[in-house]
Amino acid sequence: QLSNVSRNNTVEKTRKHIGRGVKISFEDNKVYIECLGDSAVFVQSRNSNKEYGFHPSTVVKIQSGVKLKIFCHKLFHEILTQQLTEGYEAVFDLTKHCMIRMSFVKGWGADYHRQDVTSTPCWVEMSLNGPLQWVDKCLKYIGSSKNPISSVS
Numbered sequence: 001q002l003s004n005v006s007r008n009n010t011v012e013k014t015r016k017h018i019g020r021g022v023k024i025s026f027e028d029n030k031v032y033i034e035c036l037g038d039s040a041v042f043v044q045s046r047n048s049n050k051e052y053g054f055h056p057s058t059v060v061k062i063q064s065g066v067k068l069k070i071f072c073h074k075l076f077h078e079i080l081t082q083q084l085t086e087g088y089e090a091v092f093d094l095t096k097h098c099m100i101r102m103s104f105v106k107g108w109g110a111d112y113h114r115q116d117v118t119s120t121p122c123w124v125e126m127s128l129n130g131p132l133q134w135v136d137k138c139l140k141y142i143g144s145s146k147n148p149i150s151s152v153s
Contacts, residue, residue: 014121018104024126031071031128033102035062042107044117045070046097050079056096059109070100076131080138088142094135100126 019037026032035041044059048070054060062068076097083090103120106112117123 008121011121014105018122021104022102029073030069031100032067033062033070033100034067035064037104038064039105040064040107041105042103042109042120043068043070044101044109046099047071047076050097051075057109059107059111061107071128071131073131077134080134084138084142088139088144091135091138091142095132098128098131098135100128102126 018039021037022041023034023036024031025034033041033043041062042059043062044057046056048054048060048068049056049058051069051072060068076094079097080091080094083094101117101123102125103117103123105122106114106120108114108117108120114120117125
């Protein structure tokens with residue numbers, strides 16, 4: 001049991017509802033998440049949102065016992081190949097596809113009063129290093145941007 005003196009009561013209550021949590025698996029070049037706990041988890045994945053035809057910022061609620069594909073390497077490769085013709089900024093923007101945000105018990109987004117994952121009591125952000133390396137290799141191949149990119153771009 002980890003303790004944190006800065007953790008508030010809301011976070012403690014939320015953590016108690018996580019239960020068995022989630023299982024993240026990699027099968028056939030796809031990443032899946034399965035909710036093992038009694039309470040739902042909420043996931044934002046631009047890659048899966050693209051595949052399912054959702055708005056890029058859509059947050060999907062995954063109920064207990066449900067397994068959902070959250071990243072497809074084949075789809076990402078197709079998108080990356082298309083974006084190469086669009087230039088540096090278009091390829092750089094794909095770093096957002098390599099980040100998966102997830103909250104436990106409490107949701108966020110357009111349908112909730114919490115607009116950002118960081119407003120939920122218990123959340124994680126996963127970086128998919130393999131796809132990020134693909135983006136990095138492509139950016140090195142393209143060369144530098146005409147418009148410098150910074151942390152405030």
